[in-house]
Amino acid sequence: MLDPDADDVGGAGRGDRAAAARLIARHGPKLLSVARRMLGGDGEAEDAVQDVFLKLWTHAARWQPGRAKFETWLFRVTLNACYDRLRRRGMAPLEEAAETPDGSRPADEMIDQAALAQAVEAALAALPERQRAALLLCHFQGCSNAQAAEIMGLSVEAVESLLARGRRGLKVRLEPYRELLEP
Amino acid sequence: MKDRMKQEDLAAEAMTVRAMAQLKRAPLTPAFEAVLLASYDGWQAGRRRGGMAAGLAAGLRACAATVWPGAPTWVPAGVFAAALLIGVGLGTAISGPDSRMAYFLEQAPSFSIVSEEDS
Numbered sequence A: 001m002l003d004p005d006a007d008d009v010g011g012a013g014r015g016d017r018a019a020a021a022r023l024i025a026r027h028g029p030k031l032l033s034v035a036r037r038m039l040g041g042d043g044e045a046e047d048a049v050q051d052v053f054l055k056l057w058t059h060a061a062r063w064q065p066g067r068a069k070f071e072t073w074l075f076r077v078t079l080n081a082c083y084d085r086l087r088r089r090g091m092a093p094l095e096e097a098a099e100t101p102d103g104s105r106p107a108d109e110m111i112d113q114a115a116l117a118q119a120v121e122a123a124l125a126a127l128p129e130r131q132r133a134a135l136l137l138c139h140f141q142g143c144s145n146a147q148a149a150e151i152m153g154l155s156v157e158a159v160e161s162l163l164a165r166g167r168r169g170l171k172v173r174l175e176p177y178r179e180l181l182e183p
Numbered sequence B: 001m002k003d004r005m006k007q008e009d010l011a012a013e014a015m016t017v018r019a020m021a022q023l024k025r026a027p028l029t030p031a032f033e034a035v036l037l038a039s040y041d042g043w044q045a046g047r048r049r050g051g052m053a054a055g056l057a058a059g060l061r062a063c064a065a066t067v068w069p070g071a072p073t074w075v076p077a078g079v080f081a082a083a084l085l086i087g088v089g090l091g092t093a094i095s096g097p098d099s100r101m102a103y104f105l106e107q108a109p110s111f112s113i114v115s116e117e118d119s
Helices: A006-013 A017-039 A042-060 A070-089 A113-125 A129-140 A145-152 A156-173 A175-181 B002-020 B030-067 B074-094
Strands: none
Touching (some): A006 A017, A017 A113, A042 B030, A070 A129, A070 A145, A113 A175, A113 B002, A129 A145, A156 A175, A175 B002
């Protein structure tokens, strides 16, 4: 199957600025969304995405289509950049630093969509980083379990296990908002 | 027991799908997009500089291989530098200020090509 990014990656590697701009427009928002949720902040997420694109430019010149899907490689580099930053952060892991929803909050309280979205963000941020990554890849970016496994360098079974634990964790944390999340 | 766990997993999955649908996909700000494009321009400029330096180094290597085939580049370069130093050193030591010869076009030559017999 032809990689939809192959032409632009090759073009960027040969010095085609327009091809580079297209890659930024196509992948930048997705990578930033993942990095933002992995790192829990805009500034650090932008730094991580900038690192990813710098790697992309150097990689583009040597890119060989057909070896791996470009987007898979891109997500893998993004996740690794986020893991590195989380590791460097070390002393204050996001799982502890994140604000978790208050379990005593009454579910029938009027909460608007923005507040619900914030609660989901907080619940997601409170999950361990690999569960968070698996959920983001499969439930936010629309990756298949196999693609997420390739990105994360894990077996499909391991990703399924991370997904199952992540979903359960998210459900527990979002219990006060259950009514709002019901169809 | 297994069925109950499966039910719970299905409920968790359904809730996750609905919860994740709440997350927003923010577009890149024009400023950040410009930063990313600038990083591309910087990489391109660095590559061009690197390309020129690589070209110069390749030329020097080819030249060295012609002068001294099979030897590493530093050998002919070192011999050339040593020869240049010795030459400059000897030249400075042997020639004093008096031994310099100067020719001035605006002065008449102090010698003649006409032999004394001819004159």
